[in-house]
Amino acid sequence: MYWWPVTPVAIEAAADPDPGQLADIHAEGFPHAWTAADIAKLLNDETVYAAIARRDSTFGSRNPVGFVLARLAADEAEILSIAVSTPYRRVGVGRKLMEDVLRHLFRERIGRLFLEVDAENQAAVALYRKLGFKSVGERAGYYREGREKPATALVMRYDLR
Numbered sequence: 293m294y295w296w297p298v299t300p301v302a303i304e305a306a307a308d309p310d311p312g313q314l315a316d317i318h319a320e321g322f323p324h325a326w327t328a329a330d331i332a333k334l335l336n337d338e339t340v341y342a343a344i345a346r347r348d349s350t351f352g353s354r355n356p357v358g359f360v361l362a363r364l365a366a367d368e369a370e371i372l373s374i375a376v377s378t379p380y381r382r383v384g385v386g387r388k389l390m391e392d393v394l395r396h397l398f399r400e401r402i403g404r405l406f407l408e409v410d411a412e413n414q415a416a417v418a419l420y421r422k423l424g425f426k427s428v429g430e431r432a433g434y435y436r437e438g439r440e441k442p443a444t445a446l447v448m449r450y451d452l453r
């Protein structure tokens with residue numbers, strides 16, 4: 293059987309990532325992917341915090357394998373998107389990205405972090421619950437694009453203070 297090792301991953305605050313590479317990762321995770329231009333705009337927005345997971349390679353390549361974007365407003369924040377490239381899923385990258393955001397928000401004295409997630413997205417809902425997010429609301433029929441049946445969005449919250 294063909295086997296390729298999943299190399300260790302380091303999380304860092306976005307230092308000039310390539311928006312095209314992040315758009316490719318986004319496209320693996322969402323039916324309606326953001327373009328590189330959409331992502332570039334968010335990376336240049338000073339209210340947005342971005343953390344990137346990079347593959348540590350002995351060959352020198354440090355390609356991104358996941359990212360998270362969060363918007364800060366007053367004492368609250370919102371997850372705009374999180375995505376991990378398929379071969380790097382289920383090895384703790386998503387959790388590390390979210391923990392990085394939570395540390396950053398704590399340092400910025402943010403009180404509450406919100407997010408919306410498709411109630412049927414078992415991986416994401418499990419990740420958020422494991423981190424300590426609580427469901428605080430539901431929006432029935434919220435996700436419509438590209439679906440036969442509209443899906444419910446769960447609104448989740450994490451209290452930092």
Ligand SMILES: CC(C)(COP(=O)(O)OP(=O)(O)OC[C@H]1O[C@@H](n2cnc3c(N)ncnc32)[C@H](O)[C@@H]1OP(=O)(O)O)[C@@H](O)C(=O)NCCC(=O)NCCS
Nearest residue numbers: 321374375376381382383384385386387409415416418419
């Ligand atoms: C959701 C996503 C970011 C999770 O990233 P990940 O790196 O695979 O997650 P982790 O490996 O850190 O998993 C942490 C925990 O989340 C839960 N989890 C993650 N993937 C899961 C899955 N497929 N099924 C069930 N639980 C899962 C588990 O509790 C896991 O802990 P464990 O491995 O010790 O059991 C990833 O699946 C992804 O990019 N999905 C597509 C984009 C997306 O849906 N983003 C969220 C939109 S709100």
